[in-house]
Amino acid sequence: MLYVLVGILALAAGVALGFFIARKYMMDYLKKNPPINEQMLRMMMMQMGQKPSQKKINQMMSQMNKQFDKK
Known part of the structure; x- marks a missing residue:
C-alpha cells in the first residue's frame, strides 16, 4: 500500500x-x-495589397512584442 x-x-x-x-x-x-519577424510581416502585408512602410512594420512588431510579454 x-x-x-x-x-x-x-x-x-x-x-x-x-x-x-x-x-x-x-x-x-x-x-x-519569435514566430514572425519583420521580413515575414512585410511579405504578408504585400500579399494583402498594402505597401508596408518601415514605420508601420515597427508599430506592428512592437504591438506583437507587447502582447507576447503580457503572456
Missing part, C-alpha cells in the same frame, strides 16, 4: 516538474526565435 502511494506521488511530481521545465524552455525559445 505504501509503495503504491509513493509511486503515485513520484509520478505526479515528475509530471508537474516536467510540465514546468517544458513550459520554461518553450517560453525562452520563443523569446529568442
Whole structure:
C-alpha cells in the first residue's frame, strides 16, 4: 500500500516538474526565435495589397512584442 502511494506521488511530481521545465524552455525559445519577424510581416502585408512602410512594420512588431510579454 505504501509503495503504491509513493509511486503515485513520484509520478505526479515528475509530471508537474516536467510540465514546468517544458513550459520554461518553450517560453525562452520563443523569446529568442519569435514566430514572425519583420521580413515575414512585410511579405504578408504585400500579399494583402498594402505597401508596408518601415514605420508601420515597427508599430506592428512592437504591438506583437507587447502582447507576447503580457503572456
